[in-house]
Amino acid sequence: MEIYRTFAAPILFLLPAEAAHRLSIWALKLGLVPGARQKQVGILATEFCGLPLPNPIGLAAGYDKDCEIPGALLGLGFGFVEAGTVTPRPQPGNPKPRLFRLVEDGAVINRFGFNSRGHDEFSNNLDDWRASNGTGLVGVNVGKNKDSEDAAADYVAGVRRFAGVADYLVVNISSPNTPGLRDLQSKARLEKLTVAVIKARDDAAAKSDDGRRCPLLIKIAPDLDESALEDIAEIALQNSIDGIIATNTTVARPPGLRDAAASETGGLSGRPLFEPSTRLLGDLYRLTGGNVPLIGVGGVFTGRQAYEKILAGASLVQIYTSLIYRGPGAAPRICAELAECLIADGYAAVSDAVGASHR
DSSP, rough: OOIIIIIIHHHHHHHHHHHHHHHHHHHTTHHHHHHSSSSOGGGGGGETTTTEEESSSSEEESSSSTTTHHHHHHTOOSSEEEEEOOOOBOOSSOOOEEEEEGGGTTTOOOOOOOOHHHHHHHHHHHHHHHHHHHOOOEEEEEEOTTOOOOHHHHHHHHHHHHTTTTTEEEEEEOOSSSSTTTGSSSHHHHHHHHHHHHHHHHHHHSSSSOOOOOOOEEEETTTTTHHHHHHHHHHHTTTTTOEEOOOOOOOOOOOTTOOOGGOOOOOOGGGGGHHHHHHHHHHHHHHTOOSOOOOSSSOSSSSSHHHHHHHHHHSSESSSHHHHHHHHHHHHHHHHHHHHHHHTTTTTSSSHHHTOOOO
């Protein structure tokens, strides 16, 4: 951690944000970044949708968009990694620059627009890693092409393509950087989409050798009002969605942002997102009665913040922006701090603390 802050971060932060991102992927691919040295703490072992995990801290989608380095990322101490968002056909995304650091605010703004090399290359990368005896939990986050006239067809294609190889699937309907995408969160459109992707998942399971039904989640925005959140909770319960990820980045700009880059358009992540995303997470847990597993995302930099997400209702927690600012030691540090919080409050397991603030 100190080596990163003292030597690596100053160099990376001299580069444009997206160039630094690509450099970090290159370094991980070549094995130039040391893996986690801290031992996993037994109290952190948990499960999600029947999947065992060594700890509940995962890497959110957006870092490894094309599934280039899942093994290297798991080696940094993450309990699971979510790759993507991947679109059916390759697309370049939005024009550069499209990634901005708000250093004074511990935040990032991105407007990538689902830049993706497409299903084929992503699938080849994942297959190659599995074939090399890669172990660990890897989820696949699927999206739609910008020029697609049939969003549901794109999501169905993603589910069909990856249901047999992903540990879990995420239908990303909440990125603010693809025109019209968030409209899929409206009740009528979400209900129709949910039915379509669940059928695709179930059809894939029926055709598979083992009959495994890949857990299917949806990822929602933090900018939903109470009525929209109620609709999502109702649809998730009625259609037996396996889980919800709360939340994606926000288009809002909370008061008090200091960095000049705050004026850039796109989705804001990092420290300013922690409170609104955690509040929505808690509301969603309440609306679903704790009957839909949740993954909490947004502004987690410390184990205490991960703990607050869990108390609010998250079974698992994901990070991304804190990896940029805290470096490759972020996950082990958060895990160690989280274990201390659980032990201090007398919990024997992560699952015991899930939703405790509602009890």
